[in-house]
Amino acid sequence: MESAIDVYVSRETKEALNLSGHRLHIIEPEKQFEIGTWTIDTFPLVHDVPNIGFLLSSGDERLLYATDTHYIAATGFEGLTHIMIEINFSMEIVEANIKAPPEAPNHLKLSAAKRIMVNHMHLKTAIDFLKANDLSRVQEIHLLHLSDNNSIAKIFKSAIQSNFGKPTYISEV
Numbered sequence: 001m002e003s004a005i006d007v008y009v010s011r012e013t014k015e016a017l018n019l020s021g022h023r024l025h026i027i028e029p030e031k032q033f034e035i036g037t038w039t040i041d042t043f044p045l046v047h048d049v050p051n052i053g054f055l056l057s058s059g060d061e062r063l064l065y066a067t068d069t070h071y072i073a074a075t076g077f078e079g080l081t082h083i084m085i086e087i088n089f090s091m092e093i094v095e096a097n098i099k100a101p102p103e104a105p106n107h108l109k110l111s112a113a114k115r116i117m118v119n120h121m122h123l124k125t126a127i128d129f130l131k132a133n134d135l136s137r138v139q140e141i142h143l144l145h146l147s148d149n150n151s152i153a154k155i156f157k158s159a160i161q162s163n164f165g166k167p168t169y170i171s172e173v
Contacts, residue, residue: 006035012050027052045069048119062137067144070118071125075132083130084142084171087160088120089150097149116150123156127163140167 008025009017027033029044029052038058045051046069053066055077062079066072067086094113130141141160146153153170160168 008033008035010050010052043072043074046071046073048115068119069121071121072129075129077133080133080135080138082140082142083135083138084144085126085129086121086145087123087126087143087151087156088145089116089147090123090152090155091117093150093152116147120145120147123151123159127159130160130164135164135166138164138166140169142169142171144171146170 004023006023006025007019007021008027009019010028011026013019014024014026025033027040027042029042029050032039032041034040036058038056041055041057042052043055045053045066051068053064053069053072053074056063056065060079061081062077063082063084064077064080065084067084069086094116098113141164143153143156143160146156157168157170160166
């Protein structure tokens, strides 16, 4: 596959998708790189496949981006101005879905719930992560990768806004 733009991916993504080309750039956890005026620091995320989070910095702007992760082991992010973070599910909603009249057999529901719980970020985990970092300069928080069945956007948005007093947006992608 050849691209007309620069593409930045992990080695695992390159291999899994059989990507090649002169505009393909391999990125690695804990290795810094630059794109234009942006400096990008990477950090490992916890998922069922290798994954990377990003801290993008340009001038006074510092954006943290992390999705497809159970939790973010790295902490101590300072001077953040924008945050884009996965909040995929709430345990209460997962439990209610398991108890709901079956559209699928219970063993399939439990299997799906276990995968969600060990590969995606819980609302409480996200709140704990945010509390562990300096949010004094944060201008806005974007919530990413909400589960269709195991989240309620307005509740998640309200929880983040009430805990941190920052404008919070739901990214519908």
